[in-house]
Amino acid sequence: MRWLFFAFLLLAGLAQADGRQPRIAVIDWGLTETLLGLGVTPIAVAQTEGYRRWVQAPELPAEVIDLGLRIEPNLELLSEIKPDMILITPQFAASRAQLERVAPVHMLAIYTPEAEAYVGAQRVTRELAELLGRQAEGEAMIARIDTQMARVKQRLATRDLPPFYVMTFLDQRHVRLFGKQSIYQGVLDRTGLRNAWTGPTNYWGFSQQGIERLAEQPSAALLYLEPMPPGTEDGLAGSALWQxxxxxxxxxxxxxxxxxxxxxxxxxxxxxxxxxxxxxxxxEQ
Known part of the structure; x- marks a missing residue:
């Protein structure tokens, strides 16, 4: 809608003209962490406790208001706090029409079929930085992280490291294996590490598989991300297949x-x- 486009231009202009950052509500955690990386604290985020459990860093300040479920944010609360804008990703597009009754909605996509997630993340960082008049901060953030990737690659280059299965546990029998299109693959590529999973992946860069698939590359190492689902650790301890x-x-x-x-x-x-x-x-140095 044309009025939304002009509203975004106006908000960006205000941020540049008087230093005031718009009051932003965010439905997606990826956009939340990007905002925080740019030095902007949102006034409200969906499922704040989930962010603190699954994302953790950058730390979400205690004063950020919890908007409830990401798939069903609290519209009454949103109306009360009167944000200047609401940020979503295509994953939550079903709520867009309702959210637009409260404030202009801006949708940004880190994950697209056209580009790997790391490149998409760089693009979204620049889009948010431009929207908020923080282009210098956005470029500095991108450059800093690229520099870190190169430094980690240099450090790890001296070590004889195997390929890695990168995964999260669904239960004691099933895992998500991350590969092409995942943000993890972007990091592995830039730090000189090899991914043991070369099979197909979905839109988000993972494939759900049984743990027996982890034996297909016997020389590979397993890299798993916490937290584990309840009971999984005990189940693995008693699993002959896992052991x-x-x-x-x-x-x-x-x-x-x-x-x-x-x-x-x-x-x-x-x-x-x-x-x-x-x-x-x-x-070990």
């Missing part, structure tokens, strides 16, 4: 703190940092 996997038997198993699988550049930066800390700890 006989080459990577488990030979102790090539690496657990990492949470990194949200569907986020942008800040998640990529966190993943690279965690890889470096786990695979090339300072104590």
């Amino acid at each position: 006989q996997l080459p990577a488990v038997r030979e102790q090539r198993l690496y657990g990492l703190p949470p990194v949200w699988s569907f986020n942008g550049l800040m998640a990529a930066e966190r993943f690279a940092y965690l890889l470096e800390a786990r695979l090339a700890p300072e104590s």
Whole structure:
């Protein structure tokens, strides 16, 4: 709608003219972390406790208002807090018409069929930075993270590392394996690491598989992201199939703190940092 387009231009102009940042409500966690990376704190975010559990960094300030479920945000609360704009991704497009009754809605897509997630995350960072009059901060953020990728690649280049299955557990028998199109693949490519999963992936860059698939590359290591679903750790301890996997038997198993699988550049930066800390700890230098 034309009025929305002009509203965005007006908001961006206000931010540049008097230094006031728009009051922003966000439905998606990837856009939330990108905003925080640009130095902008949203006034409200959907499922704040979920963000703190699954995303963790950048830290979400305590004063940010919880809007309820991402798929069904609290419209009454949104109307009360009167945001200047609402940010969503195509995943939550079904709510757009309702949200537009409250404030102008801007939809940005990190994940698209046309580009890998890392490139999409860079594009969304620039789009948000331009919208908010923070282009310098956006370019600095992109450059900093690219520099970190190159530094981690240099550190890991001296180590003889196997290919990695990158995964999250669904239960004791099933995992999501991340590959092409995932934000993790973008980090692996830029840090010189190899992905053991070369099979097909969906729109989000993962494929749901049984744990028996983890034996297909016997020399690979397993890299899993926490948290595990309840009961999974105990179930794996009693699973003969899991215990006989080459990577488990030979102790090539690496657990990492949470990194949200569907986020942008800040998640990529966190993943690279965690890889470096786990695979090339300072104590081994």
